[in-house]
Amino acid sequence: MSEPLALTGAPNEPSATGSVRTLPPSLAAAPARRRAFTEALAAWALAGPAVFFLLALFFLPVIGVFVIAITDWQFGGLTLSFVGLANFREIFADDGFRASLVNTIVYVLIVVPGTLVFGLLIALLIESGKSCRSFYRAIHFLPFMATLTAMAVAWEALLHPTIGLVNQTLAAMGLPTANWLRDENTALPVLAVIGIWQNLGYAMVLFLAGLKSIPQDLYDAADTDGADLWLDRLRTVTLPLLGPVSMFVVIVVALRAFESFDTVKVLTQGGPGHASEMLLYTLYRESFEYLRSGYGAAVAVVFLAIVVTLTLAQVRLMDRRVHYQ
Amino acid sequence: MSINMHPNRLLQPSAIVRHAVLLTTGALILVPVVWMVSLSIKPPGEIFRASFSFWPAQFYGVENYTKALTEAPLPRYMGNGLIVCALILGLQILVCAPCAYALAKIRFPGRDLLFAMVLIGLLLPHQVLSLPLFVLGYQLGILNGYAALIFPYVVSPFGIFLFRQFFKTIPDDVVHAARLDGLSEIAIVWKIMVPMALPAVIAFSIFSVVGHWNDLFWPLIVVRDQSLMPPPLGIIAFKTEEAGNDYGPLMAASTLVVLPLVIAFLAAQKWFIQGMTGGAVK
Numbered sequence: 001m002s003e004p005l006a007l008t009g010a011p012n013e014p015s016a017t018g019s020v021r022t023l024p025p026s027l028a029a030a031p032a033r034r035r036a037f038t039e040a041l042a043a044w045a046l047a048g049p050a051v052f053f054l055l056a057l058f059f060l061p062v063i064g065v066f067v068i069a070i071t072d073w074q075f076g077g078l079t080l081s082f083v084g085l086a087n088f089r090e091i092f093a094d095d096g097f098r099a100s101l102v103n104t105i106v107y108v109l110i111v112v113p114g115t116l117v118f119g120l121l122i123a124l125l126i127e128s129g130k131s132c133r134s135f136y137r138a139i140h141f142l143p144f145m146a147t148l149t150a151m152a153v154a155w156e157a158l159l160h161p162t163i164g165l166v167n168q169t170l171a172a173m174g175l176p177t178a179n180w181l182r183d184e185n186t187a188l189p190v191l192a193v194i195g196i197w198q199n200l201g202y203a204m205v206l207f208l209a210g211l212k213s214i215p216q217d218l219y220d221a222a223d224t225d226g227a228d229l230w231l232d233r234l235r236t237v238t239l240p241l242l243g244p245v246s247m248f249v250v251i252v253v254a255l256r257a258f259e260s261f262d263t264v265k266v267l268t269q270g271g272p273g274h275a276s277e278m279l280l281y282t283l284y285r286e287s288f289e290y291l292r293s294g295y296g297a298a299v300a301v302v303f304l305a306i307v308v309t310l311t312l313a314q315v316r317l318m319d320r321r322v323h324y325q
Numbered sequence: 326m327s328i329n330m331h332p333n334r335l336l337q338p339s340a341i342v343r344h345a346v347l348l349t350t351g352a353l354i355l356v357p358v359v360w361m362v363s364l365s366i367k368p369p370g371e372i373f374r375a376s377f378s379f380w381p382a383q384f385y386g387v388e389n390y391t392k393a394l395t396e397a398p399l400p401r402y403m404g405n406g407l408i409v410c411a412l413i414l415g416l417q418i419l420v421c422a423p424c425a426y427a428l429a430k431i432r433f434p435g436r437d438l439l440f441a442m443v444l445i446g447l448l449l450p451h452q453v454l455s456l457p458l459f460v461l462g463y464q465l466g467i468l469n470g471y472a473a474l475i476f477p478y479v480v481s482p483f484g485i486f487l488f489r490q491f492f493k494t495i496p497d498d499v500v501h502a503a504r505l506d507g508l509s510e511i512a513i514v515w516k517i518m519v520p521m522a523l524p525a526v527i528a529f530s531i532f533s534v535v536g537h538w539n540d541l542f543w544p545l546i547v548v549r550d551q552s553l554m555p556p557p558l559g560i561i562a563f564k565t566e567e568a569g570n571d572y573g574p575l576m577a578a579s580t581l582v583v584l585p586l587v588i589a590f591l592a593a594q595k596w597f598i599q600g601m602t603g604g605a606v607k
Contacts, residue, residue, distance in 0.1 A: 042510045043433035050424035051439065053480035057458065058446045064457030075460075122350060129343045138594050139351040145590055145601060146358070147539045149557035150579035153564060154361035157572055163373055165360055172377075197354065205598050230339070259450060262541045266561065280452055280542070287456050288546050296456055304453045311448050 065304070068297035075291050087298040097299065099274035100282040103188055104258060107278060110192035111199065111257040112250055118196065119203025119249065124238070126204070127211045128230070137208065141201035148198060152266035155194055156181070159267075184275035187268050191276055194263050199256055203249045210245030214238065244317070251314040258306060279303050358583075365389050365576035372572050385573060390581070392574035397566070399578050401552060402559030403585075409474045409555055410534045417481045417533060418519075418526065425488030426514045430500050440489075446482030452542055459546055473547040474555065478537065484529050491525035492518055531593075531600030535586060556582040 044051075067073070069087055073080035091097040126136050143151065158165050159180040167177040180190045214237065222237050261280040264270060270277030270285070283303060287296025363379045364372055366386035393399050427433070428440055451458075458477050462468045467476065495518065503513045519526060541557040548554055551562055563578055590597045 039431055040433040040435075043427040043431040043436070046423035046427040046431075046510060046514070047439055049420045050480050050485060051442070053420060054442050054446055054482070056461075057477055057480060058449055058454065058482070059442070061454035061457035061461070062449055064460070065453060068456060118350075122347070125343050125347055129340055131340075132344070132347075134594060136347045136351060137598075138591060140354055141594075141598060142358070142587065142590070143354060145535050145539075145586055145597060146583045147557055147560075147579075147586065149539070149541050149560050150582045151357055151361075153560060153575060153579045154357045154364075157364055157576065158357055158360055165356070165377075168377065197357070201354075202602065205602055209602075259452065261452070262557070265541065265545070266564070283452065283455075284542065284545070288459070293456065300453045300456060304450070307450050307453070308448055 062304075065297050065300050068293050069301045072294060074293050083294070087294040088301075091295060091298045091302070096274050096277065097282060100270075100277040100279055100299075101302070103274070103276060104260075104278045107188060107192050107195065107260065108254050108257040110189065111195040112254050114192070114196035115199045115203045115253045116246065116249055118200040120207050120242070120246070122200065123204045123207035123211060124234070127208060137205065140204050143198045144201040148262040149266055151198075152194070152263045155263075156267055159190065181267050182272055184272045187272065187276040191260070191263050191267065194267075195257055195260060199253050202256075203253060206245060206249050206252075207242065210242050211238070214241050247317050248314065251310055251317065255307060255310050255314075258303070258310070279306075361576050361583075362580055364572050365580050367573060369571065369573060386577075389573035389577040392571075393563075393577035393581060396574065397559065397563040397578055398551060399559065399563075399581060402554050402556045403582070405471075405553060405559075406538050406555040409471060410537045412471070412475050413478045413537050414530055414533045416475070416479045417484050418529075420480050421484035422488055422519050423511060423514050425485045425492055426510075426518050428485070428489045429492035429495075430497065430518075431510075443482045443485045443489075446480075447486060451477060455543065455546060462547060468547050469549050470553065474544055474553070477543065478533075481529075481533065483532070487525055487529050488522060491522040495521050527596055528600040531597055535597075535601060538586060 067080075070082060070084060071080040072083045072086075122136075122140055126133055157163075159167075161167060161177070161179040161182070164180075166180065170177045178186050180186045218237050218241070219233055222233050225236075226232075259280055260278055261284065264276060264278050264281040265284075268276040270281050279299065280303065283296055283299045286292045286299060359379065363381075366384060366389065367381040368383050368385035368388070371381050371383065371385075424439075424443075428436060428443070454477070459468075462473045462476065465472075465476075467473050499517060499521070500513060503517050508516065538555070539557060540555070541561070544555050544558040545561075548558060551559070554562060560575075560579060560582055564575055567575055
């Protein structure tokens with residue numbers, strides 16, 4: 001905590017040269033280099049604590065993950081030796097990890113389209129009228145900020161095999177019921193439904209923002225071209241112009257879906273068998289319950305590779321539209 | 326646009342369909358929340374007797390909520406959540422704002438490198454770093470304490486990025502004028518930049534507090550003592566203790582954990598949406 005204190009000294013210097021700053025450039029030429037030096041010093045002093053913590057809490061740990069992944073280091077161990085890709089060979093040879101990877105991809109492939117379609121439909125419906133907009137937006141966005149651990153507990157009650165509302169409703173309608181979270185065919189799809197339930201409000205607000213940015217004259221032009229039906233305007237103007245937003249939604253929702261953990265931990269613990277095991281839960285269990293550091297680190301590296309690929313895709317996408325100078 | 330003002334518009338079929346569909350999807354979305362509240366005011370007998378009614382025949386809310394507040398140390402969990410969120414947010418602003426100011430308003434050697442570091446930081450999910458961070462916490466001897474819950478989040482690359490973007494929109498003249506007035510650089514950060522960037526600060530605060538109030542992954546790893554648990558971890562501990570036999574108090578506890586954020590959200594919907602979408606929505 002000595003870092004922030006050090007700040008108070010150095011940054012005073014530029015203000016001492018403040019009067020020099022007002023001189024025309026020709027007269028200020030001599031102290032210019034000194035001033036540049038004190039400015040650089042001030043800048044690094046201001047950024048110092050952030051730099052220190054970025055190194056200690058992001059860069060060092062990420063190197064650490066790679067080191068643990070390619071060595072045989074164990075918790076509490078004082079020695080380590082290089083084992084190459086042995087940890088990666090181990091996880092890819094493990095049915096549990098392979099199931100976890102496949103489950104995660106299946107989960108993402110259900111959650112992303114589901115979230116996209118429902119989020120878009122609800123955004124279009126909200127935007128198609130003027131009344132109650134913020135009311136509808138609030139309701140649909142609520143699950144996104146509600147504590148997921150607590151809501152997972154509520155979902156467990158809903159999905160309870162005998163007293164849950166879901167099975168009661170199905171039984172009352174004469175439909176077959178299921179033990180949703182204990183059946184290997186339904187556990188993962190049910191988690192995906194909860195994932196869609198949680199994220200669709202997020203997609204909705206992103207789509208609402210995208211819809212607002214469509215200029216009115218494009219609709220007017222479409223009108224003169226004879227596209228006066230709502231469906232025509234949707235097809236010719238709205239959907240094409242929502243393309244970039246949709247790509248953005250796909251990637252951010254995919255990232256969130258890859259990082260799903262809370263519902264697995266509360267509702268299924270990856271079971272039954274490996275039926276609903278997902279990457280982050282595998283990472284947690286292997287690293288911190290079974291204390292298999294090498295295994296856990298290798299899973300972390302695979303997870304990181306997926307997340308970085310997706311994020312870079314997102315950055316490239318955003319770069320086409322906005323530029324940070 | 327005058328058509329919109331016409332009272333008959335409300336009766337148009339398209340408007341009726343809009344309300345009908347949105348009310349249906351809205352109701353479906355709220356089912357888990359409503360059912361949670363419903364179970365939290367029902368006695369055990371009614372919970373285990375399958376029924377569709379929201380309101381209980383015998384109101385048992387007082388008993389369930391009392392049990393949630395006393396048998397599970399729920400006030401303690403919520404207090405822990407509050408302390409941890411407040412300390413994380415305070416430290417994040419303290420560390421990020423000066424760095425963002427340097428990046429936005431001072432030209433210095435290494436600035437691009439520093440910005441690249443921030444962008445790489447944005448790229449790294451915290452869960453991937455959990456193993457080395459756990460080892461770091463162990464080496465520092467701070468596991469199983471507030472410090473363990475807080476330290477990974479002291480710096481937020483997203484916070485630096487967001488503040489930098491906002492600081493850049495503040496004219497340089499403002500900074501020059503402040504320097505002429507004899508303000509030090511650090512004084513400019515706290516007295517000029519941060520107050521002027523209040524919308525960004527609020528958006529970031531909501532992003533940070535919601536994220537850490539709801540976080541389960543990291544507390545699960547570093548905290549064992551019940552007295553240190555933040556709300557999500559507390560809910561899991563309570564659930565494990567009750568072993569699924571006592572739904573009422575568990576639902577009451579879940580309701581109480583969700584409640585503060587929901588109230589804040591309903592009171593400041595626009596700010597929440599802006600904060601939680603990371604400024605993607607203006």
